[in-house]
Structures are given as C-alpha cells and as structure tokens.
Amino acid sequence: MALPSSTVENYLKAIYQAEMAQEDGTRLVPMGRLASALHVVPGTATTMVKTLAESGLVRYEPYAGVRLTAAGQKLAALVLRRHRLMELFLVEVVGMSWADVHDEAERLEHAASDRLIDRIDEMLGRPAVDPHGDPIPDQDGAMATPRYQTLLTCPIDTALVLARVTDQDTDFLRFLEQSHLTPGEVIRVESRDAAADHVLLRGAGDRSIVIGMRAAAKLLVAPPPPPG
Amino acid sequence: MALPSSTVENYLKAIYQAEMAQEDGTRLVPMGRLASALHVVPGTATTMVKTLAESGLVRYEPYAGVRLTAAGQKLAALVLRRHRLMELFLVEVVGMSWADVHDEAERLEHAASDRLIDRIDEMLGRPAVDPHGDPIPDQDGAMATPRYQTLLTCPIDTALVLARVTDQDTDFLRFLEQSHLTPGEVIRVESRDAAADHVLLRGAGDRSIVIGMRAAAKLLVAPPPPPG
DNA sequence: AATCGATTTTTGACTCATCAAACTTCCAAT
DNA sequence: ATTGGAAGTTTGATGAGTCAAAAATCGATT
Structure with missing residues (x-):
C-alpha cells in the first residue's frame, strides 16, 4: 500500500483518539462523533471509512461504528508520535508558545519525514510526554497510558x-x-x-x-x- | 483570494526559478520547461497556468510561455523564503546533513506558518543565504541577486x-x-x-x-x- | 510559400475528498 | 407491536489536479 494521504492520517488519528476517549469499554466509534471531530458531514465520514476498511486499516460495522485494526492503530500512533514530538520541539527548541504549537504541529505532522522526527526525538532526549502531558508513542507505536x-x-x-x-x-x-x-x-x-x-x-x-x-x-x- | 494550495505554490516557485535561469533576456518560460520541472505532462501545465492567469498571478501567452506578475513574483519569493530558511534551520539547528535538507524543506515549506518562519528567521539572525548559497528573500519578497x-x-x-x-x-x-x-x-x-x-x-x-x-x-x- | 517535426493546446476521463439532500435503519417510548 | 425521531447511509454533484491521446499551431528548412 502506498503512503497514506494527510486525510487518511487524520481519519486514523481521530478514530484513535475517539477510541481512547470512549468511557464505555467498547472501542466502537460512531460515525457522528468521527464526522464532527473531523469537521465533515456524516456522509463523508461513512464514505471515507469504507475505503479505510478496504485498505484493512479499520473495521467498519454499518450503523454501529468503526474501530482501528492493528495496522490502523500502529499508523495512527505514529501520526500521534509525529504530532507530539513536533509540539515539544516547537516549544523547547524553537521557543514557541505552549498555546500555539498544536495548530502548527497539526500541519507539520504530515510533512515531516521519519528521519526528521527521529532526529527531533534524539535531540529532545526521547521524551515521554509532550507539552500538554500527552504521552508520546515510540517508533513502534507503543504508548504508555497512565490513568489519571x-x-x-x-x-x-x-x-x-x-x-x-x-x-x-x-x-x-x-x-x-x-x-x-x-x-x-x-x-x-x-x-x-x-x-x-x-x-x-x-x-x-x-x-x-x-x-x-x-x-x-x-x-x-x-x-x-x-x-x- | 484564498490561500494558495501547495500545488499553486509549487507552480509559482518553478516559474520564478525558471525565469531566473533563463539566459536570454526574456522572462517568458515555455510550457515544456515548466512541465518537466514539475514532473507533469505539458497539458497539465497549460491547464494550471490558465487558472493561475485568471487569478492574476501570471501572464500567459499561448504558444509562447508564461511569466509571473508582480503579485505572483512576490508569492513565489515568499515560498522560496520559507524553503531556504527551513533548509538553513534544518542544518544549523536540527543538525541535518546539507545533502538531505532540500527534500525535507520541499514539503515543510507548505506546512510552516508565517509565524514559525519568522521565528526561525530571528533564531538564525536574519541570514542572507541558505546552506547552498542561495539568497533568502526578505518578508516583502525582495532578494539580492549577485551575479557570480x-x-x-x-x-x-x-x-x-x-x-x-x-x-x-x-x-x-x-x-x-x-x-x-x-x-x-x-x-x-x-x-x-x-x-x-x-x-x-x-x-x-x-x-x-x-x-x-x-x-x-x-x-x-x-x-x-x-x-x- | 509549402511542409515536417517539435511544441503546445484541447478533449475526455479519472481519482480523491468533499457536500447537500434523499433515503434507510435503529431503538426507545408509547 | 408500532412508530417517530435520531443516527447513519446512499446518491448525485462539485472542484482540484492529473494523464493519455487527438488536434492545432509554430517555425525552421527547403
């Protein structure tokens, strides 16, 4: 499979985060939640999720919701890794404000190469959390999930x-x-x-x-x- | 006019650089040159250039070529500014190799905000040239063009x-x-x-x-x- | 001036991501 | 059991950017 587009990355990331936020045990994310997280209409989310399912990145249960497969989970975690390392880098090295780095990282996360991200990781001393306290997944997509x-x-x-x-x-x-x-x-x-x-x-x-x-x-x- | 897409930015940048490289005095860039610089077929370049002309960013002379308007020139210079500051930043601050930063900057230049770019400019002490010796345009798009x-x-x-x-x-x-x-x-x-x-x-x-x-x-x- | 070959333009089609709006399905309350 | 409204899906259309291939144009050489 070719490299995922920014759009695909954003869908995976949104599903990943919605799964985490789910209070009930089920990891099934309803289409409505996903759609509003991504600022698209529900029909768009349905369409996109079906193509993600064909790529094997999610499992889609019509009228019920969507959840990531192992492959999708890993990809999503790596997007999150890029995002959070970038945020910390922008605060620690570039000196940007805590409040501004999210939006900047939201775009840079799709443009930065793995090489750059790993270099940043190294510069920062392989940090565990970003400036907001969000945990940073490692190169394999594994992430600590403390329960606060x-x-x-x-x-x-x-x-x-x-x-x-x-x-x-x-x-x-x-x-x-x-x-x-x-x-x-x-x-x-x-x-x-x-x-x-x-x-x-x-x-x-x-x-x-x-x-x-x-x-x-x-x-x-x-x-x-x-x-x- | 809305913010230019990456594609538009890349066309403007390519036209700008092709104009500079032109040895004959004319700044008219033929479609073939532009198309191959962007790795698209000539028909694609023609189509895109016509829409750029409608936005007032270029002047298009059918069968002759294309040149930037003042507005297009400024936009192109600002893209080049983002690119070159990013390259220098990647070498000086991030410690990436001289040889690798071009491709990285090629993507980051479209994702970085003006805010980030200005911060980088400041960190680097408002540099005049990038790691390859290419001059860096200022915030207004003005650029020194020494003849070596x-x-x-x-x-x-x-x-x-x-x-x-x-x-x-x-x-x-x-x-x-x-x-x-x-x-x-x-x-x-x-x-x-x-x-x-x-x-x-x-x-x-x-x-x-x-x-x-x-x-x-x-x-x-x-x-x-x-x-x- | 006529022509041949290179360049350019046009046309028709395709992919990706999206929306609006019509239509389905589900479930909770009667 | 029925049903009404919320949630989800489908359908048809759109815009951006691209290609392949047919058609048009230009200009250099005869």
Whole structure:
C-alpha cells in the first residue's frame, strides 16, 4: 500500500483518539462523533471509512461504528508520535508558545519525514510526554497510558501534580498558562460546588483560582511527587 | 483570494526559478520547461497556468510561455523564503546533513506558518543565504541577486570563494561535501580541458579534485575574500 | 510559400475528498 | 407491536489536479 494521504492520517488519528476517549469499554466509534471531530458531514465520514476498511486499516460495522485494526492503530500512533514530538520541539527548541504549537504541529505532522522526527526525538532526549502531558508513542507505536484522575474526581485538599491537559484550544491554554496551571505544577482542590458549577483551586505561590467544571474535567492530576 | 494550495505554490516557485535561469533576456518560460520541472505532462501545465492567469498571478501567452506578475513574483519569493530558511534551520539547528535538507524543506515549506518562519528567521539572525548559497528573500519578497561566475568562466589560478551550488541533488551534494567543496571554501581552478570535459581544481588543504564540466557549471564563485 | 517535426493546446476521463439532500435503519417510548 | 425521531447511509454533484491521446499551431528548412 502506498503512503497514506494527510486525510487518511487524520481519519486514523481521530478514530484513535475517539477510541481512547470512549468511557464505555467498547472501542466502537460512531460515525457522528468521527464526522464532527473531523469537521465533515456524516456522509463523508461513512464514505471515507469504507475505503479505510478496504485498505484493512479499520473495521467498519454499518450503523454501529468503526474501530482501528492493528495496522490502523500502529499508523495512527505514529501520526500521534509525529504530532507530539513536533509540539515539544516547537516549544523547547524553537521557543514557541505552549498555546500555539498544536495548530502548527497539526500541519507539520504530515510533512515531516521519519528521519526528521527521529532526529527531533534524539535531540529532545526521547521524551515521554509532550507539552500538554500527552504521552508520546515510540517508533513502534507503543504508548504508555497512565490513568489519571480529573479535578472533578480527585481527592480534596490533597497536594497533586498537574499531569495533563486534554484540550488544545489556544485560548484555553493561554488562560492556563497565565494561571500557572501547566503540567508539573503542584496544586490542590479546595472545594467543589456543583450548584455553582465551579471548582476552587490553590496553585503554586498560594494562587487562588476558580474554574468551571467543564474546564476542571480537562485537567488531569497524578499522585503527589515522591518526597525529596 | 484564498490561500494558495501547495500545488499553486509549487507552480509559482518553478516559474520564478525558471525565469531566473533563463539566459536570454526574456522572462517568458515555455510550457515544456515548466512541465518537466514539475514532473507533469505539458497539458497539465497549460491547464494550471490558465487558472493561475485568471487569478492574476501570471501572464500567459499561448504558444509562447508564461511569466509571473508582480503579485505572483512576490508569492513565489515568499515560498522560496520559507524553503531556504527551513533548509538553513534544518542544518544549523536540527543538525541535518546539507545533502538531505532540500527534500525535507520541499514539503515543510507548505506546512510552516508565517509565524514559525519568522521565528526561525530571528533564531538564525536574519541570514542572507541558505546552506547552498542561495539568497533568502526578505518578508516583502525582495532578494539580492549577485551575479557570480561559474568554474567554467572564472579566471584560472586565482583564489576564489565558492559562493553557491546550483543543484540540489542529494548524491551530488554528498560528493561535494566529501570533497570539501562547500560554500565558503577557498578554491582555485588549475586547468580546464574541453576535450576531456573536465576541470582541475585545488581546494583547501591542497586537495586536488577533478570534476566534469557539467558539474563545474553548477559551482559559482565570488572574488577572493577581503584580506585580514 | 509549402511542409515536417517539435511544441503546445484541447478533449475526455479519472481519482480523491468533499457536500447537500434523499433515503434507510435503529431503538426507545408509547 | 408500532412508530417517530435520531443516527447513519446512499446518491448525485462539485472542484482540484492529473494523464493519455487527438488536434492545432509554430517555425525552421527547403
């Protein structure tokens, strides 16, 4: 099979990420979700998924959804690898803002050769996560998948490390940056108020921050850092 | 007008470079030249050039050829700028080989944002030339166009600086690198032999190098460096 | 001036990715 | 069991970019 087009890469990546995000155990991604993730109409997604199925990259169950085959999974993971290494490179080496690198990487991931990506990987010291805390798959497409809690489910009044931000929106990231809510920061949840739909945080330097529950669900935390 | 596709950018770039390479004064590029530069059949080039003409990017004279308008020239120069800054970046910052960066930049030039390109320009200290000695247009598309001599036309037995290499072929560049024939090196032509189709050079470290005349025509030299 | 060969243009067809809109299927609620 | 609405699929069309091959044009040589 020839090299996949950017479009194919984007479909595989979207399916991969939708599978991950699925809360129910099933990895079947409904067409509607896929279509809206890719900003195409549902009919387009159906058509494309059928050709992906013919290439053996996905399994398609009409009216039910789509899931990646092993081959599709590997390809998707390698696209994600390119994307995330590129993001980290743009932040660490080029000095671009955390908030801007997603969109840039979204295009560069389809243009960069494996050679370039491996060189970047080497320069960065084979990093495990990108600037948003998303894990970076290795050359074989294998990826660690730690299970973090969100700020909605984590214990109250406990020191935790902000590990990952699961939204790439530029304005949201800019806000987080200004609030010093970036991966690695130590924070604690002081209270939650379902009626007010907010979560009250205390960040580094005793900053007090109030965020909505929608936003809080996008911030993932890990157990406190090892002592010393 | 919407942003130009990669294809449009490649056509403009090819026309721009063909205009430069034209030895006769006319800047009219015949369809055949353009088509083969882009690896498409002549009919395809004709079709595409007609749509470029409708966008006001080129002037098309049927059966005669095509030339860029002011708007087309500027766009083409900005593509060249992205390409050449990217090449230099890949060599200087990423540490890729001189011989490999052309193909990589060929794809990245269409994916990199102006923001990224300007950041790279700044990091590199607003450089004037890329790793092959090709001049880099500024943000307005203006570009210095020094007129160098080739190793076929330069004076014999005179110290000269290798200024520019007008061929991006990977194997050719690899050969030059191994022979220490890279921009900035001081060399002199010891003799030319038209019958044997070769040029005898003396490079840095008293290296003696024989190259064919076809190759010699691709090496451009400048007057000796200023003393001191 | 007439012609031959090279170059260029035209025509018809194809692939990829997409949309709008008509049509199907599914399932949850009656 | 039936059915109404949501979700999914199909159909027909479009635009970009390309090729193969037929037709037209140009110009250099006779």
